[in-house]
Amino acid sequence: MSSDLSPIDRAKFFAARRATDYVENGMRVGLGTGSTAAWLVKCLGEMVRDDGLNIVGVPTSLQTATLARDVGITILSLDEARWLDLTIDGADEYDGNLNLIKGGGGALLQEKIVATASERMIVIADASKQVDTLGAFPLPVEVIPFGWQTTKTLVEEMLIGLDVMGRQSTLRMNGSQPFVTDEGNYILDLNLRRIGNAQQLSLVLNQAPGVVENGLFVDICDAVVIGYSNGKVEV
Ligand code: ABF
Numbered sequence: 001m002s003s004d005l006s007p008i009d010r011a012k013f014f015a016a017r018r019a020t021d022y023v024e025n026g027m028r029v030g031l032g033t034g035s036t037a038a039w040l041v042k043c044l045g046e047m048v049r050d051d052g053l054n055i056v057g058v059p060t061s062l063q064t065a066t067l068a069r070d071v072g073i074t075i076l077s078l079d080e081a082r083w084l085d086l087t088i089d090g091a092d093e094y095d096g097n098l099n100l101i102k103g104g105g106g107a108l109l110q111e112k113i114v115a116t117a118s119e120r121m122i123v124i125a126d127a128s129k130q131v132d133t134l135g136a137f138p139l140p141v142e143v144i145p146f147g148w149q150t151t152k153t154l155v156e157e158m159l160i161g162l163d164v165m166g167r168q169s170t171l172r173m174n175g176s177q178p179f180v181t182d183e184g185n186y187i188l189d190l191n192l193r194r195i196g197n198a199q200q201l202s203l204v205l206n207q208a209p210g211v212v213e214n215g216l217f218v219d220i221c222d223a224v225v226i227g228y229s230n231g232k233v234e235v
Helices: 007-022 035-051 062-070 108-116 148-158 198-205
Strands: 028-031 056-059 084-089 118-126 139-143 168-171 186-191 211-214 223-227
Touching: 007 035, 007 084, 007 118, 007 223, 028 035, 035 062, 035 084, 035 118, 056 062, 084 108, 108 118, 108 139, 108 211, 139 148, 148 168, 148 186, 148 198, 198 211
Parallel strands: 028 056, 028 084, 084 118, 118 223
Antiparallel strands: 139 186, 139 211, 168 186
């Protein structure tokens, strides 16, 4: 780790490094996406190279697949691996019940499929991601491009009567074009401000025909490893 990292990057690095304690020889490991997960992949790459760690990784995005290959981790697709021992990934928010908002990086669909196929899921994060109630971070919802404006209106209407504070959503952009996920879909970011019942909201959102998946991870995460810039780590 370079000494000129920002405090937040140091915190992410320390969380990622501690999470490698959960990785054992022979494991099939889901590799998350985002800047915190990238530290994990780099740490695991070092362990493969220097300590002879023998694992296979299942990446949750093209970006992570490229990084994992670059650092020397053997990767498989989920179809090849089928079931995983462990997934380690970042998050945009986590609450005291280990419920998460994910998808700020746009990889929520593969992340959720891989995490759900895993015996255990560990989140790595800096303490800024901790919240009492989810929802300050806009909730990403992956939708198919066909009819996305209709889906957007439908989703906003389906929020009426639910325990949320806002209902506005915006199409995520990449410059002047819609952001496109690895699966060829779009993302709606829902500005809900407060999510009172994450499980109910997740079930409702996935009822809309154009919705592929949403970024709420309920009852999926088993532990959060929280890193601090001074090197302290809490689990
Ligand atoms: C992925 O990366 C996401 O689900 C989440 O959106 C994001 C967290 O990013 P970072 O680790 O860069 O803060 O884990």
